[in-house]
Amino acid sequence: MTRSENSIDLAHRLAPGADNAPAIAAPDRTALSHVGLRRLIGETVSRLNALGIGRGDRVAIVLPNGPEMATAFITVAAAASTAPLNPAYRADELDFYLSDIGVKAILVGKDERGPSVEVAERLGIPVLRLVVPVGAPAGVFIIEGDPVGPPVESALAEDSDTALLLHTSGTTSRPKLVPLSHANLAASAAHIGATLSLTPADRCLN
Known part of the structure; x- marks a missing residue:
C-alpha cells in the first residue's frame, strides 16, 4: 500500500x-458532516506538519469536553500521537504528565491561561491555541501558534503509529504510559459498533 492510499484509508476510516x-x-x-470532518483532518495534518509536528511526535491536548475536544483528538492523531489530559489537573499533576510523556507541543483553548499554560511554559513546551471560527459547524477549529521546528513531510499516520497515549491509574504504583496504535483504536471502535449494533442512522450522546 502506498502512502497516499494509506492516507485516504485513514481519513475515511x-x-x-x-x-x-x-x-x-x-x-x-x-x-459537521463526514466530508467536513475529512476536510478538517487534512487541514489539521497540513497545519501541524507546517508547524514542525508529524508522525512520531507527541502532542498533549488540554481542552474541556465538547465537539472541539472530539475533533481535535481525531485530527491531531492523524498527524501525530495524542495525549489528552484533564483540564482539571493541578500544576503538579500536569508537570508529571507533560514531563513523562515528552510532548513536543501542547494544544489548549484560545483563551486558556491556567496551570496547563504555566507549566508548559516553565518546561519549555510550545503552546498552540485552538480557535473556533465564529459561526463554524460543531467541531471545526484552526490552530494558531508559532512553529515548533522546521516543516516536516506532509503525511498522515499509519496503522502501526501510536494514536493515543494514556496513563494507568497509578493506584498501586507510579502511573505507567500506555501507547495505543491506530490499529488498536480501529479494532476497538469496530467491536463497540458491533456490540451496540450501531448503524449510520444512529446517534451517540457523549
Missing part, C-alpha cells in the same frame, strides 16, 4: 460516513 451525513453535532450549532 476516521470519518467513514456519506458526505452529507452528520459526524459531530452539538446544541445550537450546525452539525
Whole structure:
C-alpha cells in the first residue's frame, strides 16, 4: 500500500460516513458532516506538519469536553500521537504528565491561561491555541501558534503509529504510559459498533 492510499484509508476510516451525513453535532450549532470532518483532518495534518509536528511526535491536548475536544483528538492523531489530559489537573499533576510523556507541543483553548499554560511554559513546551471560527459547524477549529521546528513531510499516520497515549491509574504504583496504535483504536471502535449494533442512522450522546 502506498502512502497516499494509506492516507485516504485513514481519513475515511476516521470519518467513514456519506458526505452529507452528520459526524459531530452539538446544541445550537450546525452539525459537521463526514466530508467536513475529512476536510478538517487534512487541514489539521497540513497545519501541524507546517508547524514542525508529524508522525512520531507527541502532542498533549488540554481542552474541556465538547465537539472541539472530539475533533481535535481525531485530527491531531492523524498527524501525530495524542495525549489528552484533564483540564482539571493541578500544576503538579500536569508537570508529571507533560514531563513523562515528552510532548513536543501542547494544544489548549484560545483563551486558556491556567496551570496547563504555566507549566508548559516553565518546561519549555510550545503552546498552540485552538480557535473556533465564529459561526463554524460543531467541531471545526484552526490552530494558531508559532512553529515548533522546521516543516516536516506532509503525511498522515499509519496503522502501526501510536494514536493515543494514556496513563494507568497509578493506584498501586507510579502511573505507567500506555501507547495505543491506530490499529488498536480501529479494532476497538469496530467491536463497540458491533456490540451496540450501531448503524449510520444512529446517534451517540457523549
